[in-house]
Amino acid sequence: MAKVSNPDISFKQRLYALKNLPEFFKLVWLSSPWKTSISFFLRIVRSAMPVALLYVGKLIIDQVVQLNHHTAGGDQQELWKLVIIEFGLAVLTDGLNRMINLLDSLLGDLFSNYTSMRIMRHATTLDLDQFEDSVFYDKLERARQQTVGRTVLLSQVMSQIQDFISMAFLITGLLAFNPWLILLLLIAIIPAFLGESYFNSQNYALTRSQTPERRELDYVRYLGASDETAKEVKIFGLADFIINRFKTLSDKFYSDNRKLAVKRSAWGTFFSILGSMGYYVAYGFIIYQTINGKTSVGSLTFLAGSFRQLSSLMENMLTRFTTVSQGAIYLNDFLDFFEIKPKITVAEKPLLFPNPIRIGFTFENVGFQYHNSTMWANRHLNFSLHPGEKLALVGENGAGKTTLVKLLARLYDPTEGRILLDGNDLKAYSIDDLRLNLGIIFQDYLRYQMTFSQNIAVGNISEIHNKALIKKAAMESLADALAEKLPNNYDQWLGRRFNDGVELSGGEWQKVALARAYMKDAQVLILDEPTAALDARAEYEVFQRFAELTKGKSAVLISHRFSTARLADRILVLEKGVVLEIGTHAELLDKQGRYAELFQLQAMGYQ
Numbered sequence: 283m284a285k286v287s288n289p290d291i292s293f294k295q296r297l298y299a300l301k302n303l304p305e306f307f308k309l310v311w312l313s314s315p316w317k318t319s320i321s322f323f324l325r326i327v328r329s330a331m332p333v334a335l336l337y338v339g340k341l342i343i344d345q346v347v348q349l350n351h352h353t354a355g356g357d358q359q360e361l362w363k364l365v366i367i368e369f370g371l372a373v374l375t376d377g378l379n380r381m382i383n384l385l386d387s388l389l390g391d392l393f394s395n396y397t398s399m400r401i402m403r404h405a406t407t408l409d410l411d412q413f414e415d416s417v418f419y420d421k422l423e424r425a426r427q428q429t430v431g432r433t434v435l436l437s438q439v440m441s442q443i444q445d446f447i448s449m450a451f452l453i454t455g456l457l458a459f460n461p462w463l464i465l466l467l468l469i470a471i472i473p474a475f476l477g478e479s480y481f482n483s484q485n486y487a488l489t490r491s492q493t494p495e496r497r498e499l500d501y502v503r504y505l506g507a508s509d510e511t512a513k514e515v516k517i518f519g520l521a522d523f524i525i526n527r528f529k530t531l532s533d534k535f536y537s538d539n540r541k542l543a544v545k546r547s548a549w550g551t552f553f554s555i556l557g558s559m560g561y562y563v564a565y566g567f568i569i570y571q572t573i574n575g576k577t578s579v580g581s582l583t584f585l586a587g588s589f590r591q592l593s594s595l596m597e598n599m600l601t602r603f604t605t606v607s608q609g610a611i612y613l614n615d616f617l618d619f620f621e622i623k624p625k626i627t628v629a630e631k632p633l634l635f636p637n638p639i640r641i642g643f644t645f646e647n648v649g650f651q652y653h654n655s656t657m658w659a660n661r662h663l664n665f666s667l668h669p670g671e672k673l674a675l676v677g678e679n680g681a682g683k684t685t686l687v688k689l690l691a692r693l694y695d696p697t698e699g700r701i702l703l704d705g706n707d708l709k710a711y712s713i714d715d716l717r718l719n720l721g722i723i724f725q726d727y728l729r730y731q732m733t734f735s736q737n738i739a740v741g742n743i744s745e746i747h748n749k750a751l752i753k754k755a756a757m758e759s760l761a762d763a764l765a766e767k768l769p770n771n772y773d774q775w776l777g778r779r780f781n782d783g784v785e786l787s788g789g790e791w792q793k794v795a796l797a798r799a800y801m802k803d804a805q806v807l808i809l810d811e812p813t814a815a816l817d818a819r820a821e822y823e824v825f826q827r828f829a830e831l832t833k834g835k836s837a838v839l840i841s842h843r844f845s846t847a848r849l850a851d852r853i854l855v856l857e858k859g860v861v862l863e864i865g866t867h868a869e870l871l872d873k874q875g876r877y878a879e880l881f882q883l884q885a886m887g888y889q
Contacts, residue, residue, distance in 0.1 A: 299610035303439065306613055309400075310436050313392040321385040325444040328378040331371060332595075333451035336587045338368045344580035386437045393436070401425055401619065409624045410693040415653050418622070420493045425619035435609035438602050445595045445602075452588045452595070477553045481546040485608075488538060499531045557597060564589050626695050632712035635719040639805055639836065641704045643667040643690065648699035650685055659685040660859040663699070667806075672837045674850035676877060682859035683840045684724065687808045690838065691720050721804035725811040725840075727795040729786075731777035734765055734794070741798025751801065758831055759796035760823060789820060800831065807837045825849060844881050853877065 311318050345361040405413075405422070412418045505511050506524040515521055565586055572582040648663040660682040667673050667690075675683040688694050689701060692708055701708040708716070721741070730737050738755055739746040752772065756762040768774040768784060775783040776794075786794070799807055809828075825846065828837075841847050848867040855863040855870070855877045863875050870877035 302613040329447035340580040340584035424615035674847040677856035721799035741801030755800040761793040
């Protein structure tokens with residue numbers, strides 16, 4: 283686990299972090315304007331309740347004393363009016379507390395939902411290679427953590443305002459009697475505030491340093507109890523390995539957290555004793571003044587109650603300040619995520635994708651290097667994809683085939699060189715229009731735990747309700763026969779994550795995934811190992827259908843099967859990210875180069 287670096291957060295840093303609160307309140311307001319307004323109003327009303335109750339209580343006690351001693355001013359009717367008023371204030375206070383808690387709870391859910399959607403929406407604007415960077419993932423994880431529990435910060439800030447107003451009323455009463463009690467109050471509270479501030483700083487530094495390991499802990503937990511991993515965990519006997527790794531990580535977290543919690547508790551007890559001493563010194567002084575006739579018994583209860591509540595409010599406010607500033611510092615993690623900008627930018631006046639394509643795609647000395655990598659995934663790519671041409675990409679694993687098609691789809695921008703489409707740089711085109719005209723299925727396609735129909739519709743989600751198009755796409759990928767065999771046909775849930783879901787075989791899932799590519803009338807189809815999970819007969823049928831459906835369209839096929847590659851118009855052979863050979867199947871065999879070698883090796887496997 284990484285060591286905590288610069289664990290102390292200064293008071294100045296805490297104050298500076300409060301600059302995040304306006305943006306935070308803006309997000310809360312956007313979550314629900316009227317609930318936010320009502321909550322703020324109710325808290326202002328609630329803030330006047332402590333002093334009102336104390337003052338009415340003072341009047342009641344003074345009336346009781348006067349009636350008991352039969353002195354002037356005693357009035358039973360007035361006494362019972364005051365009791366009724368105090369009862370009303372108590373009921374109102376309880377009602378306000380419940381309404382405020384209800385609104386805080388509702389605002390919490392709304393804020394969590396709203397900010398989660400904001401994170402997802404912003405994440406969709408970022409680049410693919412950013413998701414492949416561990417530092418980015420740490421920022422994303424910290425931002426996700428802030429979507430839950432940040433409404434506690436809202437409640438704390440609103441409570442801070444509420445308590446501040448309450449304190450203003452109570453302080454006015456104390457100043458009228460004994461101004462120096464306020465000084466005593468500060469002396470009693472400040473040590474507790476400093477201690478709380480210090481330990482909150484330590485807690486923030488510790489939590490931040492644990493982010494990478496906590497992600498690993500969540501991943502190990504997933505490995506140990508998931509439908510997707512259960513098979514290999516059993517076959518390879520990984521249970522003990524996974525459990526031991528989880529125990530090592532969780533024990534380390536527990537140990538670090540325990541040390542901090544024990545220190546915090548010990549010092550918290552000491553500071554609490556100091557606070558109690560301050561209160562009882564003031565309480566004793568007020569009693570002394572009452573005994574000597576300088577204040578009434580009612581004033582004694584008012585002053586003692588005011589001091590006790592002020593002590594409690596001030597301690598809460600000072601303690602809450604460290605928590606609020608702590609929360610404001612955590613907000614940096616949330617707001618910083620939205621400061622991450624995509625490197626792939628859209629042109630000011632983007633071009634629409636040409637329809638039809640006239641010249642095609644041209645790679646001019648294209649190279650791509652992953653973030654923090656010294657190796658080139660692709661380098662010196664110089665070739666063209668002509669309109670209506672079928673181009674197969676061949677090469678060993680890690681040769682750069684999938685990276686190449688991601689460049690074509692502008693999931694990545696070249697590190698060097700450029701890609702042209704009909705003579706214009708690919709960067710000049712609308713990204714949305716570009717991807718609308720590309721039908722892409724990657725080898726690691728997702729198996730959505732959704733209905734059969736939805737699994738196909740994700741290929742063109744705007745047509746999710748177009749049943750006819752979904753069935754047409756299923757027919758073209760040969761997945762329609764599978765739908766007919768399912769209990770609920772196209773409405774059948776797939777996968778085992780939810781009730782009544784049906785799991786498909788690898789080949790069946792692949793046909794469903796292929797249907798996604800046929801959901802839109804794309805001018806270019808890109809298929810990454812489209813038949814890897816299919817048997818020989820199914821593969822033949824899929825490619826017969828594919829040949830019919832892609833007449834006049836461009837296509838890029840990534841395949842390890844030469845029976846598939848030879849169907850292409852041209853074959854591009856990649857090795858270590860560089861174009862080694864390009865030509866037709868016959869031309870490459872005649873060259874007796876790398877393609878011919880790989881073809882013969884595979885052919886030997888069938889002899």
